[in-house]
Amino acid sequence: MSVIREVPFPSPDSSSELPMNIWIDDADSAIDVIDALALSPFATGVQPWSRLANLERVRPDARLRPAEGRVLRTAQVEDGSESRLISGEGWTLRVVRHRNRTATVSVTAVSEELATSVMKESIDGAEEPMPDADHVEMGFWWRGSHGGNRSEKPITAQPWDEIGTNYSAQVRPALGRLMATTPADVNGRLILLHGQPGTGKTTLLRTLAKQWHDWCQVDCVLDPERLFNDPGYLMEVAVGYDTDEDTQRWRLLVLEDCDELISSGAKAQAGQGLSRLLNLTDGLLGQGRDVLVAITTNEDLTRLHPAVIRPGRCLAQIEVGPLTRDEAVSWLGSPNGVGASGATLAELFALRAGRQISPAGADESTGLYL
Structure with a gap:
């Protein structure tokens, strides 16, 4: 049986703020709790400004946080994802890093200028440059x-x-x-x-x-x-x-x-x-x-x-059809394995790697993306 627990957030201090409650049961994870905690300052109006950035090719040593700030929560899952909740004077930062080196960084703050500056300090230099010309x-x-x-x-x-x-x-x-x-x-x-x-x-x-x-x-x-x-x-x-x-x-x-x-x-x-x-x-x-x-x-x-x-x-x-026999032989540098009707690019790569190609009429609906 699920255990449902209501977690109240602090009462608002002014009429511009809204109360917020969350309900947690055993289907929720620690990362779900961090998501809710990161959202609460924005939802209640305590920190009404928000910024979000999605990053690619994040450097392994990137901090993804300002120099000042305290880590409130950290949660990891088996697939390598990690979620952190970080708080500073007037701002809250949520950082989710994935094993594929992507990351999501979101910040809420008491002012637009603070939200922008915290985000900028967190992500500046975090991504590696584009790979080479290929x-x-x-x-x-x-x-x-x-x-x-x-x-x-x-x-x-x-x-x-x-x-x-x-x-x-x-x-x-x-x-x-x-x-x-x-x-x-x-x-x-x-x-x-x-x-x-x-x-x-x-x-x-x-x-x-x-x-x-x-x-x-x-x-x-x-x-x-x-x-x-x-x-x-x-x-x-x-x-x-x-x-x-x-x-x-x-x-x-x-x-x-x-x-x-x-x-x-x-x-x-x-x-x-x-x-x-x-x-x-x-x-x-x-x-x-x-x-x-x-x-x-x-x-x-x-x-x-x-x-x-x-x-x-x-x-x-x-x-986009196959190469003729002459073109296929020229491409491969050898007639070995090339049929009278020529060969597709996938077949030529297979022959060059020393693999046998499927006979004519075989099912080639998958695995030939080139």
Whole structure:
């Protein structure tokens, strides 16, 4: 049987403050208690100013707290996360650090200036700089219990001139034009990369993020099926967020393996999902925001919904196929293991690593993300 305990907070000292109680039972953890204690000064009005920062690549030795302050609570869990509650004169700080080197820092204070200064002192120099030139920042969206969440992480990405030979000479010119696109060249909002698994569609998107870095922020939506079934989540992702830059950058939303969303039977299978996608690319929803959408699919072009591939809708519509036998032999430096019809990029990497590749017709629906 759960034991429920009511924990009263101190009575307010003025009419501008509000009372607060929390209820704790055996389903709550020590971290839940720290969350409630950190929230109480703001909820009661004792410290009515709040600041929040989400950090990536936090240095192992980062203090994430001002020089002055007293640690009131510390809680750790087995997955490596740690939560701390720290208090100082007129402010309260909550720091949550995760094993993946991300952290959330929140502060409440009696004044806006104090909240800003405590936050600045806590996080200044806490993050490591961006990795070397082989990386690029990419955003990742997912729907949580309180709405959309976005996190930026560095991903490995090579320039186009270093990976061009991974693709057939037949498709290379079209890919080169896509990589060289500038805002002035945009005459469609949808980028469609289709072809069998393992041909390098995901690699292309990483390289595209690098090639377009100066003018376009690339965000990958991890749950596209929820994106187009939840209008609120779609609006949040479509609107994006403002930066401190003088010029608003374009944004590219990446939706991988959305076969059901854009197939010929998508309207019947996915309800309003297809309509909302088209509205995002060239309907009212897409007006006023410089947003592009890139979709990868394993479907053949003839099996896609005609509304998706109609003229004028796509900035690029490219079939990414396997390399021919001659191209595959040249890439590998040997004919061993290369079939008469050539090979996909995933198969060539497997052959180069000394692994056997799946025979033609085998299920390649997973594990071939390149």
